[in-house]
Amino acid sequence: xxxxxxxxxxxxxxxxxxxxxxxxxxxxxxxxxxxxxxxxxxxxxxxxxxxxxxxxxxxxxxxxxxxxxxxxxxxxxxxxxxxxxxxxxxxxxxxxxxxxxxxxxxxx
Amino acid sequence: xxxxxxxxxxxxxxxxxxxxxxxxxxxxxxxxxxxxxxxxxxxxxxxxxxxxxxxxxxxxxxxxxxxxxxxxxxxxxxxxxxxxxxxxxxxxxxxxxxxxxxxxxxxxxxxxxxxxx
Numbered sequence: 001x002x003x004x005x006x007x008x009x010x011x012x013x014x015x016x017x018x019x020x021x022x023x024x025x026x027x028x029x030x031x032x033x034x035x036x037x038x039x040x041x042x043x044x045x046x047x048x049x050x051x052x053x054x055x056x057x058x059x060x061x062x063x064x065x066x067x068x069x070x071x072x073x074x075x076x077x078x079x080x081x082x083x084x085x086x087x088x089x090x091x092x093x094x095x096x097x098x099x100x101x102x103x104x105x106x107x108x
Numbered sequence: 109x110x111x112x113x114x115x116x117x118x119x120x121x122x123x124x125x126x127x128x129x130x131x132x133x134x135x136x137x138x139x140x141x142x143x144x145x146x147x148x149x150x151x152x153x154x155x156x157x158x159x160x161x162x163x164x165x166x167x168x169x170x171x172x173x174x175x176x177x178x179x180x181x182x183x184x185x186x187x188x189x190x191x192x193x194x195x196x197x198x199x200x201x202x203x204x205x206x207x208x209x210x211x212x213x214x215x216x217x218x219x220x221x222x223x224x225x
Contacts, residue, residue, distance in 0.1 A: 031212065042114075042198060042218035043151070086150060090212050095164065098150035 003027050006087050006099035013106050019074040021102045023087030026068065033096065034061050034072050035086040043086070046072070077106045112217035114199050120223045123189060129220045131182040131199030140182040141214065142174060143198040151198055157182060158204075189224045196221055 004025045013019050023032070034046040047054050047061040049070070054061050058077075063070040074081055087099040112133045121127050131140065139158050143151035156164035157176040171193075173185040182199055200214040 033213065035216075040196075040221070043200075043216035045213060045215060048213040088150075093164075095153055095156070096212075096214065101148075101150055 002100065003091075003097050004087055004089055004099040006085075006102050008102060009100065010103045011105070013077050013104070015078060015106055015108050017077050017106075019077050019081075019104065019106075021072045021085050021087075021104070023070045023072070023099055024068060025070075025087075025089050025097075027089065027091050027097065029089040029091055031090040032063055032070050033088045033090070034070075035088060037084045037086060037101075039083070046085075074104075079106045079108050082106050112199055112201055112215050114197075114217035114220050116220055117218065118221045118223075120225065121186065121189065122225050123191075125189075126185070126187045128186065129184040129197055129199075129222075131184075131201075131217055132180055133201040133215070134180055135201065135215065136179075136203075137201035137215070138179060138204050139202045139212075140176065141200040141202075142172075142182070142184050143200065145196040145198055145219070155184075186222075189222075191224050194222055194224045 007022045031048050031050045033048050036044045036046050049061055049063050058075045060073040082105050084101045084103050086101045088096040091097055115130045141156050142154040144154055145151045153166050154168045155174045160176045160179055171188045175183040196219045198219045199217040202212050202214045
């Protein structure tokens with residue numbers, strides 16, 4: 001079993017829909033990261049959080065440390081949001097543990 | 109400047125060639141990373157440099173040789189690669205890599221797409 005699990009693996013949405021991507025982890029962490037990667041491109045850090053909730057534009061990330069669970073929400077989704085979204089956790093060592101990613105396709 | 113730059117963007121090389129990938133950051137970060145990413149997979153950590161010293165080598169074959177000439181630069185020297193080494197190579201940096209820094213937000217570069225023929 002992976003230390004970081006994401007769901008769903010694939011997600012197709014219509015433009016304007018509210019989207020939720022989930023991440024569960026089984027290790028102790030100091031922080032959790034949400035990353036975005038467009039096809040063939042580099043990785044952009046969206047959020048780093050250790051408690052509560054963060055918001056940036058149409059993106060919201062929440063984390064529940066007790067339940068070892070985080071969600072990434074996208075409001076009013078747009079085709080340019082189409083990308084792979086990766087959850088990664090910062091464990092005891094100086095290494096990120098990555099989830100397998102969620103491929104999001106937003107159709108116009 | 110909150111950017112990590114990587115050159116070249118694309119690289120095609122034969123199995124007998126020697127080439128180098130370069131990474132640069134000017135954020136004052138003291139930890140730098142090399143990752144390898146195959147298609148539809150998450151990045152795999154290869155090396156970590158902390159304060160210009162190699163701190164993590166994830167059992168990477170010796171045909172990959174990292175170098176950190178100074179705190180802003182990170183190179184990856186390639187020699188006698190195999191076709192299965194074809195991948196996206198990502199560089200990242202973070203503020204620090206010791207107990208004084210609790211959070212470790214990594215800033216990634218755009219990557220070098222490597223093809224080994």
